[in-house]
Amino acid sequence: MICVLTRRADFLAANRGLRVARPGFVLLTRPNDGAGIRYGITVTKKIGNAVVRNRMKRRIRALLRAALPEGGLPDHDHVLIGREGGVERAFAAMAEELGIALERAAAGKGDPPRRGPRGPRGGKRR
Incomplete structure (x- = not known):
């Protein structure tokens, strides 16, 4: 059964897992100790206004519902971060990229982190 992540702690835990970046999204995966396949979606305000963010979330949700039953990692949390x-990307192209990202995650081939640790206060330096 495929469930939806709702707790912030689950999203933060997934952020410490494997990261696979694609042009339209970033896939985060992390084992969840037998809770089955779970997914979560995040789209930040940098992407656009509420209409654009909701459209992005609907597209990602449709991608995940189609891809996770066959390609999802068993007993893992999957978090997609919209880019x-x-x-604007074609839906078929994003579906293909999600399949590739899931294969890379299953093989344990993640991307290195983009930036180093944050400063002492956790935010930008002034």
């Missing part, structure tokens, strides 16, 4: 170009 800037994801709204």
Whole structure:
């Protein structure tokens, strides 16, 4: 059974897992100790206004519902973070990229982190 992540702690735990970046989204995966396949979606305000963010979330939700039953990692949490170009990308291209990202995650081939640790206060330095 496929469930939806709702707790912030689950999203933060997934952020410490494997990261696979694609042009339209970033896939985070992490084992969840036998809770089955779970997914979560995040789209930040940098992407656009509420209409654009909701459209992006609907597209990602449709991608995940189609791909996770066959390609999802068993007993893992999957979090997709929407990227800037994801709204304009073709749906078929994003579906193909999600399949590739799930294969890379299953093989344990993640991308290195983009940036180093944050400063002492956790935010930007002034």
